[in-house]
Amino acid sequence: MNTPAPRKVLIALAAIPDGGFAEAEAAVDEGDAESLLLYRDGGQVRAWLNICPHAGRRLDWSPGQFLKSKDGLLVCAAHGASFELEGGTCVAGPCRGEALRAVAVEVSAEGDVLLRHD
Numbered sequence: 001m002n003t004p005a006p007r008k009v010l011i012a013l014a015a016i017p018d019g020g021f022a023e024a025e026a027a028v029d030e031g032d033a034e035s036l037l038l039y040r041d042g043g044q045v046r047a048w049l050n051i052c053p054h055a056g057r058r059l060d061w062s063p064g065q066f067l068k069s070k071d072g073l074l075v076c077a078a079h080g081a082s083f084e085l086e087g088g089t090c091v092a093g094p095c096r097g098e099a100l101r102a103v104a105v106e107v108s109a110e111g112d113v114l115l116r117h118d
Contacts, residue, residue: 008115010047013107016040021074023050023064026115028103036103037066038113039074039085045113048088048100052076055094 010024022038028049035050037059050058054076060066061077069075073082073091081093088100104116 007117009108009112010036010105010115011038011113013040013043013045013111013113016045016113018042021064021066021068023060023066024113026103028115037074037100038105041085043107045105045107046085046088047103047105047113049103051101052078052081053090053095053098053100054079054081059100 008026010026011022016022016038018040020040024036024038025033026036027033035058037048037050039046050060052059055078057078059076067075067077069082074085075082079094081090081095083090083100088102090096090098106114106116108114
């Protein structure tokens with residue numbers, strides 16, 4: 001009988017400030033561990049690979065430290081591309097119209113952010 005593999009806990013929801021960011025490492029698509037960008041919006045979390053589509057560089061200016069504009073956009077520290085936080089679409093900068101690669105996550109009843117394997 002096949003039992004589902006345990007889901008990976010990335011971080012506790014409480015460790016991410018509401019409206020803020022965190023970084024976690026996880027193996028996505030059964031590959032090597034990659035840096036993930038997590039954004040908390042109340043009781044929900046959205047996640048993307050921590051890679052700017054413009055030049056393939058990390059979005060954070062220091063590990064786990066992300067820039068947010070006054071307009072509420074995620075700003076790439078390398079080239080200033082700006083991303084909306086609903087779907088990760090670039091709305092300004094060198095990769096306008098492209099999007100961050102989404103990673104499926106969910107918040108457990110225990111308050112942990114889990115990597116989903118859909």
